[in-house]
Amino acid sequence: MAAYLARRIVQAVLILLGVTFVTFVLLYLLPADPARQIAGRSATAATVQSIRQQLGLDLPLWQQYLRYLGNLVQGDMGRSYIQRTGVAPLVWSRLPATLLLMAGAIVCELVIGLGAGILAAVRRGKPADTTVMVASFLGVSAPQFVVGILLLYVFAVRLQWFPIGGYGTFAHLVLPALTLGILGGGWYSRMTRSSMVDVLRQDYIRTARAKGAGERRVVYIHALRNAVLPLIAMIGLDIGIFMSGAVVVESVFGWPGIGQLTWQAIQQVDIPVIMGVTLTAAVFIVLGNLLADLIAPLADPRIKLR
Amino acid sequence: MRTLMLSTALAATLLCATALTPALTAANAAEIKNGGAMVVTYKDDIATLDPAIGYDWQNWSIIKSLFDGLMDYEPGTTNLRPNLAESYQMSPDGLTYTFKLRPGVKFHNGRVLTADDIKYSIERAVNPATQSPGAGFFGSIKGFEEAAAANGALSGINVVDPQTVKIELSRPDATFLHVMAINFSFAVPKEEVEKAGADFGKKPVGTGAFKMSEWTLGQRLVLERNPDFHEKGLPHLDQITFEIGQEPTVALLRLERGEVDVLGDPIPPARFLEVKNNPANKDLIAVGTQLHTGYVTLNVTMKPFDDVKVRQAVNMAINKDRIVRIINNRAVPATQPLPPSMPGYAPDYKGYAFDQAKAKALLAEAGFPNGFDTEILANNTDPNPRIVQAIQQDLAAVGIRAAVKTLAQANVIAAGGEKEGAAMIWSGGMAWIADFPDPSNFYGPILGCAGAVPGGWNWSWYCNKDLDAKAAEADAMVDPASKEAREAAWRDIYLKVMEDAPWAPVFNEQRFTMHSARMGGPDAIFVDPVHIPVNYEHVYATDVQ
Numbered sequence: 001m002a003a004y005l006a007r008r009i010v011q012a013v014l015i016l017l018g019v020t021f022v023t024f025v026l027l028y029l030l031p032a033d034p035a036r037q038i039a040g041r042s043a044t045a046a047t048v049q050s051i052r053q054q055l056g057l058d059l060p061l062w063q064q065y066l067r068y069l070g071n072l073v074q075g076d077m078g079r080s081y082i083q084r085t086g087v088a089p090l091v092w093s094r095l096p097a098t099l100l101l102m103a104g105a106i107v108c109e110l111v112i113g114l115g116a117g118i119l120a121a122v123r124r125g126k127p128a129d130t131t132v133m134v135a136s137f138l139g140v141s142a143p144q145f146v147v148g149i150l151l152l153y154v155f156a157v158r159l160q161w162f163p164i165g166g167y168g169t170f171a172h173l174v175l176p177a178l179t180l181g182i183l184g185g186g187w188y189s190r191m192t193r194s195s196m197v198d199v200l201r202q203d204y205i206r207t208a209r210a211k212g213a214g215e216r217r218v219v220y221i222h223a224l225r226n227a228v229l230p231l232i233a234m235i236g237l238d239i240g241i242f243m244s245g246a247v248v249v250e251s252v253f254g255w256p257g258i259g260q261l262t263w264q265a266i267q268q269v270d271i272p273v274i275m276g277v278t279l280t281a282a283v284f285i286v287l288g289n290l291l292a293d294l295i296a297p298l299a300d301p302r303i304k305l306r
Numbered sequence: 307m308r309t310l311m312l313s314t315a316l317a318a319t320l321l322c323a324t325a326l327t328p329a330l331t332a333a334n335a336a337e338i339k340n341g342g343a344m345v346v347t348y349k350d351d352i353a354t355l356d357p358a359i360g361y362d363w364q365n366w367s368i369i370k371s372l373f374d375g376l377m378d379y380e381p382g383t384t385n386l387r388p389n390l391a392e393s394y395q396m397s398p399d400g401l402t403y404t405f406k407l408r409p410g411v412k413f414h415n416g417r418v419l420t421a422d423d424i425k426y427s428i429e430r431a432v433n434p435a436t437q438s439p440g441a442g443f444f445g446s447i448k449g450f451e452e453a454a455a456a457n458g459a460l461s462g463i464n465v466v467d468p469q470t471v472k473i474e475l476s477r478p479d480a481t482f483l484h485v486m487a488i489n490f491s492f493a494v495p496k497e498e499v500e501k502a503g504a505d506f507g508k509k510p511v512g513t514g515a516f517k518m519s520e521w522t523l524g525q526r527l528v529l530e531r532n533p534d535f536h537e538k539g540l541p542h543l544d545q546i547t548f549e550i551g552q553e554p555t556v557a558l559l560r561l562e563r564g565e566v567d568v569l570g571d572p573i574p575p576a577r578f579l580e581v582k583n584n585p586a587n588k589d590l591i592a593v594g595t596q597l598h599t600g601y602v603t604l605n606v607t608m609k610p611f612d613d614v615k616v617r618q619a620v621n622m623a624i625n626k627d628r629i630v631r632i633i634n635n636r637a638v639p640a641t642q643p644l645p646p647s648m649p650g651y652a653p654d655y656k657g658y659a660f661d662q663a664k665a666k667a668l669l670a671e672a673g674f675p676n677g678f679d680t681e682i683l684a685n686n687t688d689p690n691p692r693i694v695q696a697i698q699q700d701l702a703a704v705g706i707r708a709a710v711k712t713l714a715q716a717n718v719i720a721a722g723g724e725k726e727g728a729a730m731i732w733s734g735g736m737a738w739i740a741d742f743p744d745p746s747n748f749y750g751p752i753l754g755c756a757g758a759v760p761g762g763w764n765w766s767w768y769c770n771k772d773l774d775a776k777a778a779e780a781d782a783m784v785d786p787a788s789k790e791a792r793e794a795a796w797r798d799i800y801l802k803v804m805e806d807a808p809w810a811p812v813f814n815e816q817r818f819t820m821h822s823a824r825m826g827g828p829d830a831i832f833v834d835p836v837h838i839p840v841n842y843e844h845v846y847a848t849d850v851q
Contacts, residue, residue: 030716030717031717031720031721032714032716032717032719032720033716033720033723033761034716036719036720036723036761037716037719038437038439039437039439039441040361040438040439040440040442041439041442041751041752041757041763042439042440042441042442042443042445042741042750042751043439043441043442044442044445044454045759045761046454046455047434047441047442047454048761050434050455051434051437054434054435054437079504080353082353083351083353083354083507084353084354084356084359084437084504084507085354085504085505085507085508089523090523090524093522093523093524094523094524097524097525152556152559156559157559157563160563163565164556164559164560164563164565165552165553165556165560166549166552167525250551251553252553252556253556254549254551254552254553254556254557255551256524256525256550256551260524260551261351261524264350264351266714267687267714267715268714268715268716269714269715269716269717
């Protein structure tokens with residue numbers, strides 16, 4: 001176990017190093033000059049040059065990259081060209097909202113996905129199954145902004161049950177989490193259904209039924225536990241995806257998460273911030289996967305970590 | 307020796323006499339009861355509140371509420387008036403300005419402002435270590451070159467006594483008082499800047515009408531009244547909350563529900579007509595002109611735009627009325643580089659009328675009877691792609707086949723700054739609003755030779771030495787008595803530019819600001835031409851009246 005963990009951590013560090021390198025080179029190749037952007041319209045060439053020097057933009061690429069890595073090791077992600085403040089505090093300030101939305105979205109996904117998926121599997125071929133599959137298809141295909149604005153219009157503007165966007169209370173969380181939950185739930189329900197259908201055909205389920213276990217016990221204890229494995233891997237991936245920001249949903253609901261920060265930074269070509277959020281997202285994707293792999297043996301003791 | 311002098315009292319008299327000034331006289335202001343709060347929304351972050359650095363839509367007016375400069379403008383107008391200065395004197399040669407400070411002005415930390423702070427603040431903006439995008443505005447102050455190359459210490463700024471600062475210029479500069487009203491010159495307290503270090507922009511301390519009370523990054527900025535503000539009776543509001551990250555569409559819904567008072571961003575295009583034509587909103591939407599011109603630059607160093615006939619043909623080919631309709635009439639067609647509300651604008655000049663036949667004839671004369679292939683760059687944010695597509699269609703109608711390339715703002719700027727980087731650029735979305743209401747502001751960096759350098763902002767690479775000389779002459783006309791002659795000189799310069807047609811001016815934006823019924827004040831306050839977008843000090847709450 002310890003050896004496994006150590007190996008995975010080394011792998012993770014290598015992956016992250018790769019991410020920094022690729023991102024750094026891509027951003028370096030962008031045809032935009034940050035020094036000029038900072039210096040503004042009225043600047044003289046000397047001013048631009050001085051800023052370029054201060055930011056180290058006059059150095060060769062490899063030196064710039066090493067400098068970036070050197071600072072990174074010390075926890076310094078650089079300073080935003082536009083906001084003129086440290087990247088770390090910017091990303092940090094967005095984390096609580098992002099984590100909250102992630103948690104809310106995953107809960108919604110699981111409730112919707114598991115519920116619908118189990119129902120469809122147990123009622124396979126019946127109208128309930130068809131209904132769930134059609135609905136999940138809609139959920140998977142609908143663009144986030146359509147679902148988001150629809151929910152916003154019906155439940156916030158018309159019915160006034162929830163605030164129109166913003167952040168702060170539980171009521172603010174419901175609609176954005178539900179929007180993501182409906183979309184993710186579509187995937188989860190299909191996955192749950194196929195996995196459950198597969199498991200329900202197994203011999204040990206027949207055995208369980210034969211020894212007189214109730215249908216509830218068969219479904220929730222014997223089948224579900226085995227069917228849930230692929231879902232765990234998926235949640236691991238979701239953690240990474242949500243941490244890199246639910247850009248569209250965050251925009252629609254005015255949710256101050258990492259997605260908003262990313263979108264703004266890209267539009268303004270704020271290179272240090274783009275680097276920072278990319279790296280943060282990569283860390284969470286790697287961690288999410290690792291977490292999923294570590295949890296898997298708990299659900300299925302046959303899996304051994306080696 | 308004759309000195310020109312303008313005091314606050316004199317300015318006030320002049321103000322009352324001017325018919326153009328909106329009804330915001332002292333008597334009127336006294337009747338307004340103070341108190342109440344306001345919620346303003348913005349989509350993008352308020353980047354920094356450091357006056358030496360902040361240069362965008364969100365922070366421009368917030369900085370004006372937190373800090374002050376020697377000069378400012380009468381609210382809702384483009385008329386200069388003293389602010390931190392109580393009075394000023396200009397020497398007859400226009401090379402020395404002596405500012406007498408208003409006594410007893412206090413920073414938010416309680417310390418009294420002195421002449422040293424003025425010197426420190428301007429030098430800080432010029433110091434290359436500050437990386438101020440506004441450093442170049444101070445170019446006429448004596449010793450600027452040395453200061454910009456070293457540590458910002460300007461030999462031209464001298465503290466006479468704690469209440470008096472003398473600024474010497476290396477050349478007469480008619481725009482100098484505007485520069486003393488621009489955010490980059492605003493007074494900051496040295497001790498607070500040193501305490502906060504590079505994060506001063508997140509912990510602003512100034513002399514302004516409001517002081518910062520809370521800033522949750524990416525979410526909310528709260529300002530509260532500065533009880534010691536030097537202008538009696540201002541600000542009207544006790545508190546302003548800026549909510550960040552709010553899509554204009556959602557912000558509008560919230561305004562309609564009464565949760566938001568002012569939309570900091572424009573009314574979303576999809577709902578613009580519906581909202582504007584709703585009679586219930588008649589008093590809630592303020593309309594104002596903006597010191598803005600949207601134009602297409604034609605790179606005069608690149609074939610075939612090196613031929614003036616081709617450039618004139620482009621000017622005639624663009625159907626400006628149609629483009630204005632495409633953006634829901636949120637602009638007026640432009641005839642010249644200057645916008646109509648800018649001094650020096652030529653109201654009688656009609657520009658190049660839309661005339662496809664004549665455009666084709668000019669192209670044929672220039673040797674392109676079958677047109678030619680070229681490229682046009684534009685910013686990729688709405689509505690710019692739609693506008694540039696309309697321009698593309700118009701050009702195609704006369705035979706000019708322009709491939710459209712929409713890019714992020716920074717990439718367009720980079721391409722424009724390369725000599726052969728872009729044949730045509732649509733300027734929209736590039737934040738080109740005048741820095742101050744003076745005709746010179748549309749020349750230097752964007753039409754003069756100084757901007758036609760690698761990394762410059764003169765994207766048509768137009769360089770006319772004669773006009774540069776005329777511009778320098780006009781800016782040397784510093785005597786207030788020659789104001790009209792100076793405006794006429796500038797008018798001529800821009801009409802000459804139009805003959806050479808390095809630009810095709812397309813439209814001048816108009817601003818529509820929507821506010822709730824809870825907020826009162828003259829329309830001019832909500833579309834202030836200088837305190838962009840809204841003059842926060844002069845807005846009042848109707849529910850405390």
